[in-house]
Amino acid sequence: MREYDVAIVGAGPAGMSAASQAAALGLSVVLMDEQPRAGGQIYRNVGAASRGRLDWLGPDYAHGRGLVEQLASAPGVTHLTSATVWDVSSALEVSYLQGGSAAQCRAKHLIVATGAMERPSPLPGWTLPGVMNAGAAQIMMKVGGAVPEGRIVLVGGGPLLYLVAVQLLDAGAQVAALLETSPKHNRRPAMRHLMGALRAPGYLIKGMRLLARIRRAGVAHHFADAEVAIEGGDTAEAVVFNAGGKANRIAVDTVLLHHGVIPNVQLTRMLRLEHDWDARQLAWRPRCDAYGVSSHEAISVTGDGAGIGGARAAECSGAIAALGAACRLGVIDASALQAKAAPLLAEHQAQLRIRPFLDTLYQPPDWLLTPTDDTIVCRCEEVTAGQIRDMARLGCTGPNQTKFFSRSGMGPCQGRMCGVTVAQLIAQTRGVSVEDAGYYRIRPPLKPIPLAALASMDETPPAG
Amino acid sequence: MFREVDASRLDEAPACHIEVDGHKVAVREGEPLAAALLKAAVIPMRHSVVSGEPRAPYCMMGVCFECLVEVDGVPNVQACMTSVREGMTVRRQHGARQIGGQA
Amino acid sequence: MASGQDTEFLVIGGGVVGAAIAYGLLRRGRTVRLLDEGDDAFRAARGNFGLVWVQGKGAGNPGYARWSCAAARDWQGFADELEHRTGTDLQLQQAGGMHLCLNDDEMAARQLELDTVASRIGEPYPYEMLDPAQLARLLPSVGPEVVGGSFSPLDGHVSPLRLLKALHQAIDALGAQHEAGVRIDDLAHVGGRFVARAPNHVFEADRVVLAAGLGNALLAPMLGLEAPVTPVRGQVLVCERAAPFLPLPTLHVRQTGDGSVQIGDSKENVGMDDGTSIDQLSRIAARAVRCFPVLANVNVVRAWGALRVMTPDGLPIYEESPTCPGAFVVTCHSGITLASAHAGVLAAWLDGGERPAHIDTFTADRFHVQRS
Incomplete structure (x- = not known):
């Protein structure tokens, strides 16, 4: 089994930056990612994007190109592309699937840089074809050079919703409406964080520009009073909601949902690291120190996977985690660590100043966090919010017994799409904190793998 | 369901062809299969295992498992995580997959 | 308080x-x-x-064999009443169960075990040893490496x-x-x-x-x-849902009423660790693919370790x-x-x-x- 100083899972901004930094310190590095190219979701495909596409998608996307180029020129980085990590043992043996075959490598230190995923948006009709995440539509622009045909309605809240709207408008797509769901009562508490936000580099100005562009394009802009529903038969046909006390129904071809992003904790949960419920970001985050070191001293978590901070913060934190790992492995001493990390830590803090404002202003509404009874929560097994509540009333104190009794989280997505909602529904029904309700115990394989690939790792001699 | 934008903005990957449910479909070499299928309006992309409801890609980044299709005879492949190749054969799934033999 | x-x-x-x-x-x-x-x-x-299972149980203790057989015979009535009370379908199927053997030694050991129980139990103990042709009639997807197996009509399975x-x-x-x-x-x-x-x-x-x-x-x-009592860990693989392919449960592979394929087991003394290990999981997977080659491209969705409660x-x-x-x-x-x-x-x-x-x-x- 090949051994590396550092194994990094995820080649987004945090993973790329960690790999480049670790390699620069002379460490041997393996960087593993499911995609054929480095970049993660935020910089997906950026290394292969044409000038025209970079101009279209904007400078924040184009920024990723520098990280990709830096990674490509870093000595001593083995970049395993299209490699799916599906198990990590306590001895840091990493099992992955590449080209349909199972393989393993070992590391002295593991850096988890698995990033974020969009918060699932369980609202009535969200499983209909024609409904997808706003980020999914953005991926279609990045990898497919394509935008939805026909009428588009964007539903949710947060900066990405505005950015996707503008990118669609710039491509000539038909944005019929922007429907914001963030409760109005978020605004006053958000204002308390305005001073911090003003000290964060450039974010507020960018947001205002995006909103101005949307306004100039004449896009209808609504603020939902309560639950939004999507109606349709074989595909989405209309978005139905109340705004300003009036009932609305907007005909659509495509609905794009976005309620912020949350850490993708699948790997950190499988590793059984300590996690905390972040009551402002309304998401679980692995417990880490300033250098990203988790409750396991040989495992660091960096980037949005450790708590949402955005791409620029992730870039800083990746390099910080690599420095921390280098110090633990004895490549640099504590004073060198402090000296090298100080400017990165300062920049990281600066990038995070916008978060309290954004997290508070765009906190999703309760009807999304704990949906009405008929709404599907687990898309794979089609388990509704009402069924989850029934399980809580039957005596299930957390998501694991609930999963056992209802099949929520048993499908191929392995609980990624329902985990955060199930925990909140149980907490709500039983009148306990989300932390007390807990989370799914994530079991290997981290992604479904063919039985034959697992069987190929059997080393026992055949009997008889 | 999706259309490609103005070609001047694109990095013209060469066209190739795949077969979807017996129909020949023009796609761009190396792009994710789910993106190619969305552009070819292959909607719904499957019918669910539990109720038979129509489904289509939701996340495009490998976490939702809504884009499962049969690729070259192998069921339940994530189309968003699979790059298209010339001659790829794709079938949509209606309900649970088969084990051994064709439905 | x-x-x-x-x-x-x-x-x-x-x-x-x-x-x-x-x-x-x-x-x-x-x-x-x-x-x-x-x-x-x-x-x-x-x-x-x-598994609702009797075959092979109680080779060293006829009382346990009788206790297990009596429980198996009562299961349908127990399930009917529970389903009637709750409306929950237990997915009980008790049309018999199979134990597959991959070589002649396994087959001989199996026969000896079942003969031993039958000779001591003191009541009718139905079972049959099957050759590959008989097996294939009951389980068409069984692979060529399987040399035979044992069948008991009392056995079955249910959703735990x-x-x-x-x-x-x-x-x-x-x-x-x-x-x-x-x-x-x-x-x-x-x-x-x-x-x-x-x-x-x-x-x-x-x-x-x-x-x-x-x-x-x-x-x-x-x-x-x-x-x-001490823990004895067993590891189980759960695969994606599929259309029915396996009409009867076997000791190591069964298809649940929801279509998922479950594969087990292992016996390890590892204390209170209910995790999983690649050596055991891959061994379990390899045996399953040898028994049922059609499972090769079926996806494993999760692997479990669970602790059995064992007396000496x-x-x-x-x-x-x-x-x-x-x-x-x-x-x-x-x-x-x-x-x-x-x-x-x-x-x-x-x-x-x-x-x-x-x-x-x-x-x-x-x-x-x-x-x-």
Whole structure:
């Protein structure tokens, strides 16, 4: 089994930056990612994007190109592309699937840089074809050079919703409406964080520009009073909601949902690291120190996977985690660590100043966090919010017994799409904190793998 | 369901062809299969295992498992995580997959 | 200090064993409080393979063979009643079960084991050894490496998930006091009654049944009982849902009523570690693919480690405390197969009835004899 100083899972901004930094310190590095190219979701495909596409998608996307180029020129980085990590043992043996075959490598230190995923948006009709995440539509622009045909309605809240709207408008797509769901009562508490936000580099100005562009394009802009529903038969046909006390129904071809992003904790949960419920970001985050070191001293978590901070913060934190790992492995001493990390830590803090404002202003509404009874929560097994509540009333104190009794989280997505909602529904029904309700115990394989690939790792001699 | 934008903005990957449910479909070499299928309006992309409801890609980044299709005879492949190749054969799934033999 | 109203019975343990007993007592008109641990309990049922199985059980103890066979024969009636009460389909299928052999040595060992049980059980014991052609008629997807197998018409399978859920539903419907998230750390016999203490809770009852799985090891001595149980880990693979391909369960591979393919098992002494390991998982996977080559491209969705509750000889303990009458310990590792018996004749015994003859030898003093 090949051994590396550092194994990094995820080649987004945090993973790329960690790999480049670790390699620069002379460490041997393996960087593993499911995609054929480095970049993660935020910089997906950026290394292969044409000038025209970079101009279209904007400078924040184009920024990723520098990280990709830096990674490509870093000595001593083995970049395993299209490699799916599906198990990590306590001895840091990493099992992955590449080209349909199972393989393993070992590391002295593991850096988890698995990033974020969009918060699932369980609202009535969200499983209909024609409904997808706003980020999914953005991926279609990045990898497919394509935008939805026909009428588009964007539903949710947060900066990405505005950015996707503008990118669609710039491509000539038909944005019929922007429907914001963030409760109005978020605004006053958000204002308390305005001073911090003003000290964060450039974010507020960018947001205002995006909103101005949307306004100039004449896009209808609504603020939902309560639950939004999507109606349709074989595909989405209309978005139905109340705004300003009036009932609305907007005909659509495509609905794009976005309620912020949350850490993708699948790997950190499988590793059984300590996690905390972040009551402002309304998401679980692995417990880490300033250098990203988790409750396991040989495992660091960096980037949005450790708590949402955005791409620029992730870039800083990746390099910080690599420095921390280098110090633990004895490549640099504590004073060198402090000296090298100080400017990165300062920049990281600066990038995070916008978060309290954004997290508070765009906190999703309760009807999304704990949906009405008929709404599907687990898309794979089609388990509704009402069924989850029934399980809580039957005596299930957390998501694991609930999963056992209802099949929520048993499908191929392995609980990624329902985990955060199930925990909140149980907490709500039983009148306990989300932390007390807990989370799914994530079991290997981290992604479904063919039985034959697992069987190929059997080393026992055949009997008889 | 999706259309490609103005070609001047694109990095013209060469066209190739795949077969979807017996129909020949023009796609761009190396792009994710789910993106190619969305552009070819292959909607719904499957019918669910539990109720038979129509489904289509939701996340495009490998976490939702809504884009499962049969690729070259192998069921339940994530189309968003699979790059298209010339001659790829794709079938949509209606309900649970088969084990051994064709439905 | 919450205590709630008094009940006749306190059942400690909300897994399949405790829930079946509580259900049986409630059905008899008793008042019951069921205490269950939290969401992170080491619940054997969660990793259970769901077999209602008799073939091969009790080679060294005919009483256990008879007890298992009687439970298997009662299962359909038990399931019918539970389904009727709750509306939950248990997905019981009892059309027989198969044990597959990959070489002649396995086949010979299997035949010897079943012949041994049959010669000692003292009642009809139906089973058949099948050659590959006979096997292929029952299980068309079996692979060429399988040289034969054994078949028992008494065997079958059920959803352990649905069974536990249905038991909890039935218990609630029958009016049990059901406390979840409680871990008892002290038990006492005071003035002829039993007092159980947990942080922030005190419970009292006339009788107490310890059905806490591995937790019994610590609880039993508090009431003059013994439960020398240790964990034996089993690992199980769960694959994606598929259209039906396997009409009968086998000891190592079965297809659930939901279409998922379950593959087990392993036996490891690893203490309280309910994780998984690649060496065992890959071995289990390799054997499954040799038995059923069509499974090669089926995706594994999750792998489980679960802890069996094992006594030194693998047999159950059913015992009333000699020093604290009214306190009982119940422990076994076949909570699914025996559920019908636990809800039936065992509950009757706990409720003051006659001790079933089959379980005569299942007291903990047998371990003293072995040691001396």
